[in-house]
Amino acid sequence: MSVAGLKKQLHKATQKVSEKVGGAEGTKLDNDFMEMEKKVDITSRAVLDIMTKTTEYLQPNPATRAKLSMMSSMSKIRGGEKGPGYTQTETVLGEAMQKFGRELGDESNFGN
Template structure:
């Protein structure tokens, strides 16, 4: 993990600890943000699946190439 990632996680942990100890209420997320977060997650999953299938499609299959070479 990078230094900036560790700083971010440390900040999140300290903020959560402060909220718990001081009884502060966490930031409430509105409905639009939650819907957008769900759609972004769904798009991310679909893009990852599309990328893997595209890679499979574009990678040549050595067995089929060998069969075509034998036939010619």
């Protein structure tokens, strides 16, 4: 860690201690900032999740399909119900996009 980073961490710790001990009130965040922070968190999760699911869509894993096929065969042998079906990767990607679009809302470019 650099000296500047260490000084910053020390300053943060000193400020927190003075707030706790001295009864000083911490900085209040306004509602606009809280809303922006929430949207940034959602956008960050959306980008990461959609990137992962896009990779799965473009490069499907054949082992997953084989595993689900085997589970289906085993459940038929046991006389049980049909196992879980193979979920199409484009469906999973589309559902992720819709989910995060609803969370971000229509006023967001990512939401649309």
